[in-house]
Structures are given as C-alpha cells and as structure tokens.
Amino acid sequence: MPISPFAFVAQLLQLAVALAAAPLLVGWVNQWRAWLQNKTAPSVLQPYYVLHKLLLKEAVVAENASPLFRVVPYVVFACMALACAIVPALSTDLPLAPAADAIALVGVFALARVFISLAAMDVGTAFGTMGARREMLIGFLAEPALLMSLFCASLISNSTSLTAIVNKVAHSHFQLYPSLAFAGVAFTIVSLAENARVPVDNPATHLELTMVHEALILEYSGRHLALIEWAASLKLFAYSCIGLALFFPYGVADAHAPLAMLVALPALAGKLAIGGLLLALIETVSAKMRIFRVPEFLATAFVLAVIGLLVHGLLEA
Amino acid sequence: MIALLTQAINLFAALLLILAFAMITQRRVLNLVHLFTAQGLALAAATLDVGYLTAQPHLYASAAATFLLKVVLLPALLHRLINRLQVRWDVEPLLNAPLTMLLGIVLVVFAFNLATPIAALASSVARSTLGIALASVLLSFLMMITRARAVAQVIAFLSMENSLLFAATAATNGMPMLVELGIALDVLMGFVILGVFLFQIREQFDSLDTRHLERLREE
Numbered sequence: 322m323p324i325s326p327f328a329f330v331a332q333l334l335q336l337a338v339a340l341a342a343a344p345l346l347v348g349w350v351n352q353w354r355a356w357l358q359n360k361t362a363p364s365v366l367q368p369y370y371v372l373h374k375l376l377l378k379e380a381v382v383a384e385n386a387s388p389l390f391r392v393v394p395y396v397v398f399a400c401m402a403l404a405c406a407i408v409p410a411l412s413t414d415l416p417l418a419p420a421a422d423a424i425a426l427v428g429v430f431a432l433a434r435v436f437i438s439l440a441a442m443d444v445g446t447a448f449g450t451m452g453a454r455r456e457m458l459i460g461f462l463a464e465p466a467l468l469m470s471l472f473c474a475s476l477i478s479n480s481t482s483l484t485a486i487v488n489k490v491a492h493s494h495f496q497l498y499p500s501l502a503f504a505g506v507a508f509t510i511v512s513l514a515e516n517a518r519v520p521v522d523n524p525a526t527h528l529e530l531t532m533v534h535e536a537l538i539l540e541y542s543g544r545h546l547a548l549i550e551w552a553a554s555l556k557l558f559a560y561s562c563i564g565l566a567l568f569f570p571y572g573v574a575d576a577h578a579p580l581a582m583l584v585a586l587p588a589l590a591g592k593l594a595i596g597g598l599l600l601a602l603i604e605t606v607s608a609k610m611r612i613f614r615v616p617e618f619l620a621t622a623f624v625l626a627v628i629g630l631l632v633h634g635l636l637e638a
Numbered sequence: 639m640i641a642l643l644t645q646a647i648n649l650f651a652a653l654l655l656i657l658a659f660a661m662i663t664q665r666r667v668l669n670l671v672h673l674f675t676a677q678g679l680a681l682a683a684a685t686l687d688v689g690y691l692t693a694q695p696h697l698y699a700s701a702a703a704t705f706l707l708k709v710v711l712l713p714a715l716l717h718r719l720i721n722r723l724q725v726r727w728d729v730e731p732l733l734n735a736p737l738t739m740l741l742g743i744v745l746v747v748f749a750f751n752l753a754t755p756i757a758a759l760a761s762s763v764a765r766s767t768l769g770i771a772l773a774s775v776l777l778s779f780l781m782m783i784t785r786a787r788a789v790a791q792v793i794a795f796l797s798m799e800n801s802l803l804f805a806a807t808a809a810t811n812g813m814p815m816l817v818e819l820g821i822a823l824d825v826l827m828g829f830v831i832l833g834v835f836l837f838q839i840r841e842q843f844d845s846l847d848t849r850h851l852e853r854l855r856e857e
Contacts, residue, residue: 495642496641496645497646497648499645499651500652502649502652502653502656503652503656506656616736617663617735620735620736621739624659624739624740624742624743625656625659627743628655628659628743628746631747631750632652632655634750635750635754635766635769635770636648636651636652636766636767637648
C-alpha cells in the first residue's frame with residue numbers, strides 16, 4: 322500500500338513534536354514538583370538550557386573506554402526516538418507503526434537498557450557497575466508487568482498493534498473496561514520504575530547509595546550526556562504517550578480524517594500537561610523506597626496486570 | 639445510558655478487588671483505614687447503581703446506610719481507635735509480600751472458576767461480578783491470616799463484610815432490608831467488642847501482636 326502524503330506528514334510531525342516537546346514535559350514535571358514541595362521552581366525551559374550547555378561542552382571520555390562507550394549514547398537516543406515515532410500519539414495513520422507492535426516496542430526499550438548498562442560497566446568504575454546491576458534488576462521485573470498490562474489492552478482489540486488498540490477504543494462506541502483499570506494501575510507502577518521516578522529512584526539525586534539512573538551515566542559528559550538526558554526525556558514522553566494510547570486515546574486522528582491532527586495536537590498537549598501534573602503529585606506524596614522493596618512494588622504491578630487479564634475473561638469475554 | 643450503568647457495576651467491582659489487593663500489601667495502618675474508606679465508597683456506589691438499574695428503592699436506603707456506616711461512622715471510629723492505641727503512624731511487618739500476592743492470584747483464579755457456574759444460574763444484573771465479590775472475600779481472609787497485628791486483622795474483618803455485602807447484591811439484586819440492617823448492627827457490635835478486645839490485648843502484652851495469644855501461660 323502506498324504511503325499517503327498525509328501519513329508521511331503525520332509521521333514527521335509526531336517525531337518532531339516528540340523531539341521538541343520531550344524536554345518541555347520534563348521541565349513541566351520538575352516545575353510542578355518544586356511548587357508542590359514549596360520550593361522555588363526552575364523555569365519550565367530549564368531542560369533546554371541544560372541540553373544547550375552540555376552540547377557546547379567538550380565530551381571527556383575515560384582513557385580505558387572502548388568504542389562501545391562512545392556509540393551507546395547514539396544507540397539509546399535512536400531507540401527512544403524510534404519508540405516515540407511508533408506510539409500513536411497524534412495520529413493512528415503512521416507509516417512506521419507497522420514496523421513494531423507492543424511487544425517489539427518493549428524490545429526497543431530493552432535494547433536501550435542493555436546498551437546503557439554495558440556502557441556503564443565498560444569503564445569499570447564501581448558506581449557504574451552497581452548502577453547497571455540495579456538497572457537490570459528493575460528492568461527484568463518491570464518488563465513482564467509492562468507486557469501483561471499491554472496484553473490487557475490487546476485482548477480488547479484482539480491485536481498487539483498499538484494503532485489497532487487506539488482505533489478500537491477511541492473510534493468505536495464508548496464502553497467501560499474494568500480490566501483496563503487493573504492494567505492502568507500496573508502500567509503506572511511500571512512507568513514510575515522504568516523512568517527512574519521517585520518511589521523507585523530519585524532523578525534529582527547524586528547520593529551514591531540510592532541512585533540508579535544517575536549511576537549509569539556518571540562517566541558521560543558533554544554531547545554524550547546531552548544525548549542521554551534527551552533520550553531519558555524522550556523515554557518519559559514515550560511512556561506517557563503509551564499510557565494515553567492505552568487508557569485515554571480520545572482525540573487521536575485517524576486515516577479517514579487527517580485534518581483532525583489540528584485538534585489532536587492541542588489535545589495531546591492538554592493530556593500530557595495533566596499527566597505530568599499527576600506524576601509530580603505522585604512523586605511528592607510518596608517516599609523513595611529501599612532498593613529491596615522494589616521487587617515487591619513491581620510484583621504488585623505484575624499481579625494486578627494478570628488479574629486484569631482474568632477480569633477480562635470474567636466480565637468482558 | 640443503561641448499558642453504561644451496567645458496565646459501571648463491573649468497574650466498581652473491579653475497584654473493590656483492586657482495593658482488596660492494595661490492603662494486602664499495605665504496611666501503614668493509616669493507609670489501611672483510607673483504603674477501607676474507599677472500599678466502602680465503591681460498595682455504596684455499586685449498591686446505588688444496582689438499585690437504579692433494577693428500580694428497587696430499598697437499595698437506595700441500603701446504599702445510604704452503607705455510606706453512613708462504612709464511609710463515615712466506621713472510619714471515624716477506626717481513626718479514634720488508632721489514635722488511642724497510638725498506632726496511627728505504625729508500619730506493620732509484612733511476611734513475604736510477593737508470596738502473599740501470588741497466593742492472592744491463586745485465590746482469584748479459584749474464586750472466578752467457582753463463581754462462573756453459580757453466576758450462570760442467577761438472573762441478577764450484576765451476576766458476572768459474583769466471582770470478583772467472592773475473590774475479595776477470600777483476599778480479606780488471606781489478609782486476616784497473614785497479618786500479625788490486631789488492628790489490621792480488624793480492618794480485614796470489616797473489609798470481608800464489605801465484600802460479602804457486595805456478593806449478596808451481585809447474586810440476588812440486594813437482600814431484604816431487615817437482613818441488611820441486622821448485618822450492619824452486627825458489624826457495629828463486632829467492631830465495638832473488637833475495640834475493647836484490642837485494649838485488653840495491649841494491656842496484657844504491651845503490644846498488639848496477636849502471636850502473643852498463641853502461647854498458653856499459667857499464672
């Protein structure tokens with residue numbers, strides 16, 4: 322099937338929006354987090370200033386670093402950009418979307434995780450290795466829960482393709498799905514863990530004993546660090562968009578009405594703004610948990626997602 | 639609209655089950671009370687919904703009674719109780735949480751399978767949620783078994799009563815008013831007696847750990 326020009330524009334627009342708006346989302350969350358904690362908030366544009374500063378700085382690489390260490394920031398960035406391009410956030414008519422369904426999308430995230438963990442161990446510092454171990458621990462517990470909550474949505478639309486899921490829920494008769502309530506809670510827990518947010522990891526700390534994400538990227542500087550930070554914000558953006566696609570896909574344009582994209586863009590901005598506010602709220606009211614509590618936290622997500630599947634069988638089949 | 643309200647019953651049932659699971663894994667006493675309040679709210683909403691769908695005005699009264707008792711009165715009493723026992727900010731020990739949750743899944747599967755043939759015989763609007771109600775009852779049982787402290791066991795007992803009431807509503811479109819009032823009074827009396835009991839346990843052992851009750855001592 323030839324790609325329609327509208328689909329091409331939609332794909333480019335979505336990628337551009339993701340690349341441009343992802344740091345803004347992080348800035349928005351940080352700003353609200355500071356306000357909710359009675360602190361003076363940084364500007365919402367702060368992540369852009371940081372990226373700009375880092376891009377201008379010289380990249381220092383450890384003497385014993387292998388070529389892998391230099392390649393990883395680009396790999397991670399490419400993975401996250403691809404993820405943002407696949408998730409139907411603005412339109413379901415995306416030429417890239419058939420390239421990867423929900424399962425392959427989880428694989429893309431896993432690929433980025435493996436590479437960044439390898440790079441952290443590459444230089445051979447104690448913190449990097451520790452961070453890599455923790456990242457793999459969290460990752461291998463979060464992945465099954467993520468897959469299960471994606472399957473909950475897949476069972477409703479009988480397809481693992483994200484565009485099919487959005488089409489089914491957004492563009493057919495409105496219906497309440499109890500199984501999605503379970504999947505939603507599970508997905509929220511997984512997103513908090515995967516994006517290194519507060520109950521699992523604190524993105525704002527460099528305290529040796531607690532950091533996970535920061536420990537991984539400790540050896541990076543300059544443009545490498547900028548790319549990795551940008552990739553982290555893209556990851557948050559991608560997860561937010563997956564959450565919206567699964568649980569609140571209203572307002573997304575489809576192939577029959579390409580001009581609905583004009584509505585889809587402000588709708589996405591509004592949904593992300595509310596989502597970011599809720600994230601800041603969760604981060605404010607919960608305390609960071611010990612690393613050994615994380616398996617329990619993620620097991621809860623897995624259990625809830627599995628029960629979502631069972632409830633689908635009981636109530637919606 | 640009617641279709642949406644029928645689906646809303648399923649959603650409230652799902653909420654009840656999520657809250658039952660949240661209670662099993664919750665360590666903080668104060669949060670347990672909050673979760674119990676939310677469960678009462680979901681139950682009242684579900685009862686109201688069933689009452690509207692089946693046009694039974696006495697279910698409105700039942701929903702109002704549930705709201706008053708489970709969302710206002712019992713949580714207020716619980717707050718008073720944990721204040722006076724000084725366990726408001728206590729963090730409970732939890733034995734092997736992942737294993738408890740896996741047991742929870744087994745219970746849910748069991749309850750769903752058990753309820754399917756029963757639900758096929760029933761003719762009520764909410765019959766498909768019978769499995770969820772049964773699962774919540776079993777989960778509350780599990781919580782009563784796995785918790786060591788008395789306050790959590792009391793909350794588990796109250797939550798079990800919530801699930802039982804929901805099971806009755808799901809299976810039969812609501813019990814006669816007299817039965818419901820009787821149950822409500824029973825629960826209130828049970829709560830008062832358990833409250834007295836808690837003070838006695840603490841007086842005797844200087845803690846609310848019910849494991850102290852397992853050993854027999856001669857004095």
